[in-house]
Amino acid sequence: MTLTDTAAPSTSSATERERLVTVARELAPLLRSNAAQAETDRRVPQVNIDALRDAGLFDITKPARLGGSQEGFRTFLETVAELGRSCASTAWVATLSNVTSYTLGFFPEAVQREVMGEDPHVITCGVVTPTATTVRVDGGYRVTGRWGFASASHHASWANVGIPITDEAGDVLAPGMALIPLSDLTIDDTWYVAGMSGSGSDTLVADDVFVPDAHVLSVQDVMQGVTASEFQDESLYHSALVPVLALVLAGPVLGMAEGAYDTVLATLKKNKPISYSFYERSIDAPSTQLSMAEARSLIDQAKLLAFRSADEVDAAAAAGRQMSVVERARCRMDAAHAAKRCREAVEVLLNVSGAGSFAQANPLQRIWRDLETGSRHAFISLNINEEIYGRALLGIDEQVSPFV
Incomplete structure (x- = not known):
């Protein structure tokens, strides 16, 4: 069996898989011509972002019923690898955005529609490390924290960040993830590095931001395949x-x-x-x-x-x-x-x-x-x-x- 002979996993549509890989490959001249500029600017040029959005390359793992491709991770790797041949930073931003968009499938449908309803091509970002403090309040949590290395944050409208889930006494019950609109966060300019400079992986900051219960999930539950989505037959979102x-x-x-x-x-x-x-x-x-x-x-x-x-x-x-x-x-x-x-x-x-x-x-x-x-x-x-x-x-x- 060769690399190209391996059968496509059952979670993927062969036609959509081929389309995603092909359009990623066709973007090579644009990405290659802008790679040095990405490094100089310390973020991916907007023309690259627009091209990826238009091609649906920020939608690889989003639910199909909301306009995403809902493709498996073999397709994910092959598509992003094509981007990385020409611009590592663009590929990195696409990777971190798509894996964050994959987590949208864990949340209730109402939350998914809140994020994707008006713009199915919305860009997301995320950092799973729970570098925050939370205070349990009526209907949700007050969150304060900083999340470093937030790739794609300069282009995103939503972030999925790690938080500790706490009770009313302030005791930590479990690690969690919280969906927060970027409009409730700020970005601290911290990404000064020798490599991957163009990924713009700066630091997200929350200062006493309210996050409703519906936007919070237990990481431990998700690791066991337990999600809050009403669409439990969507197998992609039960991936390890x-x-x-x-x-x-x-x-x-x-x-x-x-x-x-x-x-x-x-x-x-x-x-x-x-x-x-x-x-x-x-x-x-x-x-x-x-x-x-x-x-x-x-x-x-x-x-x-x-x-x-x-x-x-x-x-x-x-x-x-x-x-x-x-x-x-x-x-x-x-x-x-x-x-x-x-x-x-x-x-x-x-x-x-x-x-x-x-x-x-x-x-x-x-x-x-x-x-x-x-x-x-x-x-x-x-x-x-x-x-x-x-x-x-x-x-x-x-x-x-x-x-x-």
Whole structure:
């Protein structure tokens, strides 16, 4: 079975899947031409955002009954990877917005319509870490907090943020998620980084914001597939939450590695020589041939790992089955190793391209910095995910379950 032979998971429509991947690929010239500007501006150019909105690329996981595509996570990864080939920051923003829009399917229909009713192409953002304080009041909560690394926040109308669910005495009952309109939040300019600068992942701030009960869900419930939606037959929204949050990050990372490969391959085909050698064409050197084979294989390994887990998440959701702790931990492991393989591939490609890779005019140096940054997100941290997977394999479930 090859990468292209793998059957589409049952949660996806083949026609819509092909459309999303195709339109993402067709945006390559626009995204590539604006990639340097995204980094300079420290956010994705509006022309990119408008193009993605028009193409429905912020709607991959939204409920179909409200105008979304309601596609599975294999489609998600393939689509976002195409964006990442041309602009890592655009792909990252699309990823974080789409995974936040996926969480809309957990909420009651009235809340979904409140978010999507007037604009089915609405852009969302989110940060699941519960870095906030809450006070229980009549009908909801008063929320104060700061949520860092809020990718897509500059383009979003709603945010899904992590909060502690508390009782009237102030005791924490469970971690929660809260849907809040961006009009109730402010954005603190904090995102000054060496890589992924264009993602504009600044800090969301809430100052004593009222959040109604209907806009709050228990993360523990959602992790067990328990949602508040009236449409319990929508299998996508019963997908394993933590594996999803980890896996989606593999999409832009895969795209960055593919973009690096595309860039080096295009240079080699222009008959680039190897300086201080007798090779007038780099492609004639066995070292170049071996390195390109190694890089291609590493990227393919990364895709196989990521796509395997995406297919398993989709299949389990379609079957109405909760994945086991070991299966969920392996998804995190697959995403982490996919990221590692992509970093290794780009390191090989940099060696092929040589010191010229780091010229500011060369997109390789930006891809390298973006990949080194994005692939180290906590959800795809290799060391932690190896520890979680090892504990799951050894049956130490009580220490693993809250993180998978």
